[in-house]
Amino acid sequence: MAGLDRYIAVLRLFSQGQSEWTVNDMAERLGVPQSTVYRTVRDLMGENFLEMASEARYRLGSVFIEFDRLLRLTDPLLTAGSQVLQDVVAAAGVPCVGLLCRLYNDTVMCIADATAPGATFSSSYERGRPMPLTMGATSKAILAHLPARRFSRVVEQSPDARSQAFRTELMAVRKAGVCISSGEIDADVVGVAAPILSKSPGVLASLSIVLPQTIADDAMVARIAAATMAGARRIEEGLSSSSGL
Amino acid sequence: MAGLDRYIAVLRLFSQGQSEWTVNDMAERLGVPQSTVYRTVRDLMGENFLEMASEARYRLGSVFIEFDRLLRLTDPLLTAGSQVLQDVVAAAGVPCVGLLCRLYNDTVMCIADATAPGATFSSSYERGRPMPLTMGATSKAILAHLPARRFSRVVEQSPDARSQAFRTELMAVRKAGVCISSGEIDADVVGVAAPILSKSPGVLASLSIVLPQTIADDAMVARIAAATMAGARRIEEGLSSSSGL
DNA sequence: TCAATGTTTCTCACATTTCGGGAATGAGCT
DNA sequence: AGCTCATTCCCGAAATGTGAGAAACATTGA
Numbered sequence: 001m002a003g004l005d006r007y008i009a010v011l012r013l014f015s016q017g018q019s020e021w022t023v024n025d026m027a028e029r030l031g032v033p034q035s036t037v038y039r040t041v042r043d044l045m046g047e048n049f050l051e052m053a054s055e056a057r058y059r060l061g062s063v064f065i066e067f068d069r070l071l072r073l074t075d076p077l078l079t080a081g082s083q084v085l086q087d088v089v090a091a092a093g094v095p096c097v098g099l100l101c102r103l104y105n106d107t108v109m110c111i112a113d114a115t116a117p118g119a120t121f122s123s124s125y126e127r128g129r130p131m132p133l134t135m136g137a138t139s140k141a142i143l144a145h146l147p148a149r150r151f152s153r154v155v156e157q158s159p160d161a162r163s164q165a166f167r168t169e170l171m172a173v174r175k176a177g178v179c180i181s182s183g184e185i186d187a188d189v190v191g192v193a194a195p196i197l198s199k200s201p202g203v204l205a206s207l208s209i210v211l212p213q214t215i216a217d218d219a220m221v222a223r224i225a226a227a228t229m230a231g232a233r234r235i236e237e238g239l240s241s242s243s244g245l
Numbered sequence: 246m247a248g249l250d251r252y253i254a255v256l257r258l259f260s261q262g263q264s265e266w267t268v269n270d271m272a273e274r275l276g277v278p279q280s281t282v283y284r285t286v287r288d289l290m291g292e293n294f295l296e297m298a299s300e301a302r303y304r305l306g307s308v309f310i311e312f313d314r315l316l317r318l319t320d321p322l323l324t325a326g327s328q329v330l331q332d333v334v335a336a337a338g339v340p341c342v343g344l345l346c347r348l349y350n351d352t353v354m355c356i357a358d359a360t361a362p363g364a365t366f367s368s369s370y371e372r373g374r375p376m377p378l379t380m381g382a383t384s385k386a387i388l389a390h391l392p393a394r395r396f397s398r399v400v401e402q403s404p405d406a407r408s409q410a411f412r413t414e415l416m417a418v419r420k421a422g423v424c425i426s427s428g429e430i431d432a433d434v435v436g437v438a439a440p441i442l443s444k445s446p447g448v449l450a451s452l453s454i455v456l457p458q459t460i461a462d463d464a465m466v467a468r469i470a471a472a473t474m475a476g477a478r479r480i481e482e483g484l485s486s487s488s489g490l
Numbered sequence: 491t492c493a494a495t496g497t498t499t500c501t502c503a504c505a506t507t508t509c510g511g512g513a514a515t516g517a518g519c520t
Numbered sequence: 521a522g523c524t525c526a527t528t529c530c531c532g533a534a535a536t537g538t539g540a541g542a543a544a545c546a547t548t549g550a
Contacts, residue, residue: 023527035509064309268498280541497547507538
């Protein structure tokens, strides 16, 4: 292990379940000597990637919040999409949650959300949380538009997606330009998601609305599907005009 | 340049003003050959610290959003403070903005904010934005509680804070346990900030309420000052109980 | 089709840096 | 003082990054 890897290996130790580490535990877990870990930790602290929690314990540092702000201010998908996201949620006119999510390696990550007034639930797609690519409308709207080679690779690796039925379902999603699913990730909610495509490489995302099954009838879902698709088109326009700067 | 520095130097190039870079520009700016920059960029992309924007341009990657979530979920100050922050804003009962900010190197950084319904303004203390330590109630509440040695160093380096009057003002803030200022950062708003202190090292923060000058009279400011101080106490309690796990 | 251009990766010899084991320092506690 | 634990320091050996240029690859235009 060398270079960036050593630093990343340390950072990746920190999780929701274990958010503080001692140098000893890190060294043991990574299988490298303490002196090396101390050096690594010192470097990371110097750049605020880590900070001291208390008595020999370390935790993630605030530099991530700083870079997160930079992303919020400059990410084209966010700048083009966050207003649209709010508009679509408002236009839905029901207690729902709106999500703007993107492909992130072999997962889907929410980068912005909007909650309509009155919504008493929340989605598992929290901002910054990697989610599986093969479940949920939000994810499948993205998966359906992966290039064939990559699509196959992802599907092969996922036990719950290897069926032929799944492939044909996703083909239909691709054709329709919208994906609707019910209770796949969170019970009792319906997800309606439209893909966001763009010429520029690496932009593959979705705009989705999540609402309680109890209030969702066919007409409402159809209306919301149209709204998300229209929103997705608007975001695509915003992306292509901003990239032309 | 070696080790982490090389990587950080690249990441620090990205700013609000220039959010996309070509390898050429990076190499020129950093004064290192292109081949080296290519290697560095490739490594950073592999870990999602950078991503390709378009045609030979690179931008910050989404890994920061992922780590930002981890921080939101695990940072003791945030977990102890975000509920209190909302409570204090609600208790204020006026269109105001609440801020939870912390010391970050020689700056102050907002880590959480809450806007009361009806507030038509926003604070310059955006989440993740480093702010000067010597201006604004939010910052001065923190500065006033820096250890003497560090306090002096910061004050010396800041042209607008070198006066004796400033030192005595901050002494008074320290005594009072609250800092109130008007229009120092944003015109036409009043800031009311209470320091958050804790035994654990590195925890130095403030809880503040920002409200328009037009609605702020002495009685209201006094009431809000008491509320922020009470909130700060509650957060301190939350911190000490959680660290005892 | 071929040349031209720009981006990205690769190669290789060399110097620099990191690595890791252990010793040294330092702070806190009894 | 003496003990324990956290952290830094030291140094030779070994691995890694460095940088200049060439090569691969993609795109564009003639």
